[in-house]
Amino acid sequence: xxxxxxxxxxxxxxxxxxxxxxxxxxxxxxxxxxxxxxxxxxxxxxxxxxxxxxxxxxxxxxxxxxxxxxxxxxxxxxxxxxxxxxxxxxxxxxxxxxxxxxxxxxxxxxxxxxxxxxxxxxxxxxxxxxxxxxxxxxxxxxxxxxxxxxxxxxxxxxxxxxxxxxxxxxxxxxxxxxxxxxxxxxxxxxxxxxxxxxxxxxxxxxxxxxxxxxxxxxxxxxxxxxxxxxxxxxxxxxxxxxxxxxxxxxxxxxxxxxxxxxxxxxxxxxxxxxxxxxxxxxxxxxxxxxxxxxxxxxxxxxxxxxxxxxxxxxxxxxxxxxxxxxxxxxxxxxxxxxxxxxxxxxxxxxxxxxxxxxxxxxxxxxxxxxxxxxxxxxxxxxxxxxxxxxxxxxxxxxxxxxxxxxxxxxxxxxxxxxxx
Numbered sequence: 375x376x377x378x379x380x381x382x383x384x385x386x387x388x389x390x391x392x393x394x395x396x397x398x399x400x401x402x403x404x405x406x407x408x409x410x411x412x413x414x415x416x417x418x419x420x421x422x423x424x425x426x427x428x429x430x431x432x433x434x435x436x437x438x439x440x441x442x443x444x445x446x447x448x449x450x451x452x453x454x455x456x457x458x459x460x461x462x463x464x465x466x467x468x469x470x471x472x473x474x475x476x477x478x479x480x481x482x483x484x485x486x487x488x489x490x491x492x493x494x495x496x497x498x499x500x501x502x503x504x505x506x507x508x509x510x511x512x513x514x515x516x517x518x519x520x521x522x523x524x525x526x527x528x529x530x531x532x533x534x535x536x537x538x539x540x541x542x543x544x545x546x547x548x549x550x551x552x553x554x555x556x557x558x559x560x561x562x563x564x565x566x567x568x569x570x571x572x573x574x575x576x577x578x579x580x581x582x583x584x585x586x587x588x589x590x591x592x593x594x595x596x597x598x599x600x601x602x603x604x605x606x607x608x609x610x611x612x613x614x615x616x617x618x619x620x621x622x623x624x625x626x627x628x629x630x631x632x633x634x635x636x637x638x639x640x641x642x643x644x645x646x647x648x649x650x651x652x653x654x655x656x657x658x659x660x661x662x663x664x665x666x667x668x669x670x671x672x673x674x675x676x677x678x679x680x681x682x683x684x685x686x687x688x689x690x691x692x693x694x695x696x697x698x699x700x701x702x703x704x705x706x707x708x709x710x711x712x713x714x715x716x717x718x719x720x721x722x723x724x725x726x727x728x729x730x731x732x733x734x735x736x737x738x739x740x741x742x743x744x745x746x747x748x749x750x751x752x753x754x755x756x757x758x759x760x761x762x763x764x765x766x767x768x769x770x771x772x773x774x775x776x777x778x779x780x781x782x783x784x785x786x787x788x789x790x791x792x793x794x
Contacts (some may be wrong), residue, residue, distance in 0.1 A: 378654075381548045388526075391517055395527055396511045396534035397572050403538025404565040405472060406503045407496045407639050409622070410538070410563050412476075414546035414644070415555045416496070417626060418637060422553070423486040431623045431748025433489075437496055438744070440504040441737035447508040448730030453593075458768035461726075462577045465509040472502030480556045506569060511733065512726035513577070522663070524717040527712055529659030534573040536706070537653065539648035547641015565615045596724045600731065607721060607784045609640045609735045615678055615712055616739035618771035619747030620685065622763070627751070628764040633688050643698040650702030656712045670711045677708030678775040685768050710762070715785065743771075 385788040404411050406574045413434075456463035473496040515533065518524040549558045628641065629635045665673075681704040684697045716732045745765055754763035 380675075384442075388521070388523060391523070392530045393530045393573065394576050395510065395514060398506070398534075398569055399531040400534040401469075401536045401565045401569040401572075402503055402510075403535035404481065404509060404532075404542060404746060405476065405499070405562040407476075407500045407562070408441075409435055410503075410559045410562060411542040411546050411549075411565075411728035413622075414543075414637075414641060415549045415553075415558045416492075417623065418550035419553070419555055420489075421488070426752065427623060427627045428748040428752040429619065429750075430678055431744050433493065434623055435741045435745040435748075437493060437500055438499065438737065438741050440743055441507075442503040444504060444508050444730035444732050444734040444737065445727060447505045448512070448724075448727035451509060451512060451726035452596075452724050453727075460510050461513055462573055465506055465573040465577065467569055468502045468505035469566050469573060470502075472499040473537060473563045473570060474505065475499045475502065476559050476566060480559035480563065483559075499562070508730045508733075511717075515720045515725035515729050517621045519720075523715045524534035525529075525662030525710075528660045528713050528717060529655045529662065529723070532706065532710060532713075533652045533655035533659075536648040537650040539651070540645045543639075543641045543644025543648055546644065547638040550637045550641065563608065595721045596727055600728070601735040604660075604784070605700065605719070607781055608716065609732065611778050611781045611785060612712060612716065612736045613739045614618075614781075615674065615708070616736040616772055617741075617743045617774050618678075618682060619743050619750055619774075620682055620767040621740075621744040621747045623744060623766065624747050624751050624767060625685070627760075627784055628685070629688065629694050630763045632764060633690055633694050635691050635694055639691050639694075643694050646695055646698040647702035650699040651706035654703045654706035655710065658707060662710075662714060668782070671715070671785050674708040674711035674715075675775060675778045675782070677704040678778075679772040681708065682768055682771040682775065686765060 401408075407413065407416070417434070420433060425433070451461065451464050456467070458581075475495070478581055479495045479499075482495075484495070510531075514527050515524065518527045546558065549555065626640060629640050630637065635643070662670075681701045684700045684704070688694045688697050717729065720728045720732070750767060750770075751760075751763050754766055
């Protein structure tokens with residue numbers, strides 16, 4: 375797979391790109407330790423160890439830290455090629471490490487007194503998956519921008535990831551119910567190995583420019599773009615949109631302890647959420663080049679707020695299932711819009727570094743909001759009911775998302791967005 379330079383993609387090229395990215399992201403949706411197949415079994419394991427919501431939120435937030443330092447991976451990929459490869463060998467290395475570490479953990483699961491060991495062993499595959507995500511994003515920007523396919527490739531990637539989430543939600547619920555974390559880790563390890571095979575067979579990247587002139591040119595582009603005030607506007611938008619204290623950890627506590635869902639039913643809500651997200655991906659892939667940018671930005675903000683507010687109507691298992699469909703549809707639509715906007719402003723010469731920098735802003739927001747949400751939930755529960763604490767976090771998350779609206783006019787003025 376080498377970069378195309380034509381302004382329009384022929385169907386064969388577009389199909390090839392879509393297939394490769396779909397496979398890579400499907401595997402990521404399975405193997406990622408903080409949100410993939412093993413995430414729910416790990417949270418249930420910590421719950422069985424009598425951990426509180428705050429402790430579990432902190433554990434998962436710390437485990438997600440490798441996603442916050444993605445710019446470091448991007449700098450390595452852009453400026454320190456492995457031999458004569460800019461992307462491919464990094465993808466082989468990161469997916470291989472993730473596969474081996476996940477399978478290794480499955481045969482040596484720590485006991486309750488060794489939670490720190492569990493954390494360290496889960497941290498290694500998290501780094502591997504996060505690193506492979508940076509490589510995949512760089513390839514998406516590098517190949518998608520010249521062909522005006524960033525929106526459609528993002529739709530394919532996330533549809534594949536949420537297809538994996540359908541399986542992860544259902545199977546994760548079953549594994550949590552039976553306490554079989556080891557099987558989940560083995561499945562995740564095998565999935566990561568699939569990405570390694572895909573990289574070995576189908577990805578052929580461009581030769582790196584190892585000259586001093588090429589290095590200085592890429593560094594100049596990176597620094598100039600990062601210093602642009604419009605980059606700060608996009609970063610602020612991504613941070614606010616993703617900062618939601620009603621995190622997946624609090625949501626799990628809410629639906630199981632307040633709404634009365636079993637762990638298996640909660641897994642089913644994740645699958646329904648993922649199915650709705652896949653539908654949103656298909657819709658966005660069809661309309662992304664037809665809707666004016668100003669409408670897309672407002673739709674992203676409204677979608678994020680509605681996705682969170684919909685959980686106010688949960689009262690039991692049936693309503694939880696319905697809300698999962700509504701929330702997944704609106705969240706994914708808003709998420710794809712903000713990701714597409716981020717992909718459009720990235721200079722292709724330093725795609726790994728710059729897109730990773732933008733995504734790290736979003737990931738830092740997610741990590742901080744997960745930790746903050748856990749602490750707020752514990753504190754609010756002590757002065758009121760747990761249900762009231764959840765409602766407060768839902769309203770707070772929606773208000774923070776809505777605070778993106780003052781940034782909308784500034785986003786529309788970015789040349790790469792205006793001239794899409």
